[in-house]
Each structure stands twice: as C-alpha cells, then as structure tokens.
Amino acid sequence: MMRLYALRITDCGFTPMADETAGTTCLLINIGHVLTRVAYCSPVEGVARLVALAEASTTASGPDGLLEGVRRAVTNLEALLGRRLLDEEGRLRRPCDADGHGVGGAVVTTSLAWPLRVALAGVARDYSLASAFRAVSVPHVTLVRMVALDASTRRWETDDLQALVESPPAVLVLVGGVDGGPVAPICDLAQALGAAYSALPENTRPTVVYAGNVQAHRPLSAALSGVVDLHLVSNVRPSLGVEYLGDLRAEVMRLFYRRALGWPEALQAVEQWAGTSVRYDLDAMARTLRFTARRHSLKRGVLGVDVGGSGCRLLWVQPAGAPLSWATPYGTGAGLGALRELNDPTAVLR
Known part of the structure; x- marks a missing residue:
C-alpha cells in the first residue's frame, strides 16, 4: 500500500522544488x-511512506471557503506529527527546513463533483460513434446514452431523440461523417434537437460539442446557436483510416472542470495556497489502479470502490485502455437519505 502512495505522489503532478x-x-x-x-508522506529507505493522516469538516462558506477546511485538517495533522507545516499566516511552509518543518510539495484532489453525464449521437456506429466513445471514456465521465442513425432507414429513431430531450445530459456530443462528406443526417438531428431544446428551461439544456465533419459547422451553428452552448472541435474521424481523439477529450475535460466542479473561485484559492493544480480524485485513483494491474499482471483489471459520505463510486481499470466509472447517490453521510427513499431494508444488508 505504501508503494501505491509513492505512485500517486509522482503521477498526480508533484514536482520537487x-x-x-x-x-x-x-x-x-x-x-x-x-x-x-x-x-x-516522507521518504524511508528511498520509498515514500505514509506517516500520518488527519481530517476536518469540509467548509463551503466563510471568508476562506474550502481553504478554511484544508487549513483545519493540516492543523490537526501538525498535532500528530509534532511539526509545523503552516506559517503564522496559515500559508503552507515550503520547502522543508533543517528541523523537518514544512513540506517539499503538495498534491490536491477533490471529489466535490459527480462524473459528467454525457450522451453520444452519431451517424456511423462503427466509425465516428466508436471513436467518440473512446474519446469520452475517462474517469470523470458517465456515459448515459448512445444514439446512432438507423442503418436501414437512414433516419433517427423517435424514441432516441425523445430520450435526449426528456432526460437531457449535461453534455451532448455529436459526431458523424468524414471531412468533406455529406452533412444532411447530422444537420437533420441538430435541427430537431434545436427545436426541442428551445422549449426547455435554459438551465436544463445540455452543452453540445460537435466533433464531426467540418463541413457541417456552419449549418450546425445556425441550428443550435442561441439555443444551447455549442462547441466545435476537430473531427474524431477526419477520414476512415484516421482517428483523432485529442480535441474532443480535452474539451470534455475542460467542461467537466468548468461546469461539474462548480467551485471555481474556492478551488483556485486552494491551488494558489498549495502551489499546485487541483485534480479530480478519480483520475488519481485510476492511475493507482492501472499501476496495480500492470505490476501484478492482472489482465482483467482492478475494480476500485470509493465509499463516501454523499455517494459511492466504482472504477474499473485494465492494464491498457480507458477506465470505466459508475456512481450512485448512496453514501455513509448525506447519502443515507437516498437509501431511505428506497424503502427497502435489505438494501443495507451485507
């Protein structure tokens, strides 16, 4: 277990001064x-060892927001260690001094956000839609629906479109066609969704990301601009033999940190205080599980379970390929309310 902590220090962005x-x-x-x-964590015989743990209640209000809870937790940690990690003004002491006070660096993760609910809609299930699936298969995304053009009728199924409107995702990814190919099917979908989403309250409409045929940029903008927040990125399948996932994956990650975390100013204050970027904790967990799978040659992968106060999350990671995640609202704290609503005593039995 201690070697796993060493991995997380390295993989989560910690760089010594x-x-x-x-x-x-x-x-x-x-x-x-x-x-x-x-x-x-401190090095012992060349290996990072876990020395002490502490905690405090997360703070959302107050003049310092989340940072106040972080400082309280660090203060509790100082009492266990017998070392000073903060200065008189509550700032993190960096670097360590000769007496062992302070720290060499910090890693900050958060589970404040649930995974981003994403739906995919595309023209060709085996090409552009398959590429989009690989692009969004990251720990902070939950795929809620995949919609493909019917291959026989070349029409969009009414039930699929109705589901995208009645239960809209946070992000809808549209893909289809190689660059320079026909644009009619994806434009028909955009027009139908634009008309339907215009009738919904603005705060329930999804963000739409288009990663298909660049020839469709102008008609899609005409159909969706002013209705939803539209983002145009590079085609995931610019040609049949070429797959490009980078721009779509980066855009989904950006939307996650912008929209799902919902604590921009508070997290920026923590970042400035710690001198490092805040990362989503499932990203760190995925790296740790992948290391475990590779280290022990576990071809079928490793299943990680995170039981939290407001919910539980599962993460399945194989030695190679995209990790898969799943979240529930059932937890040991505030998440107990969701269990009560089940009205099923057996739900909490082992």
Missing part, C-alpha cells in the same frame, strides 16, 4: 463533500 531531491516530503490533500482529509 529545484533545490530538493525526489525523496522529499509531500502533503496529500483530498477535499470531499463531507470531509477534507490530509496525509503526510
């Missing part, structure tokens, strides 16, 4: 819905 070695101390911080947890 110029005058420090790779074996320096590190502060690990995770901000959850209910609790903020901190861990202190």
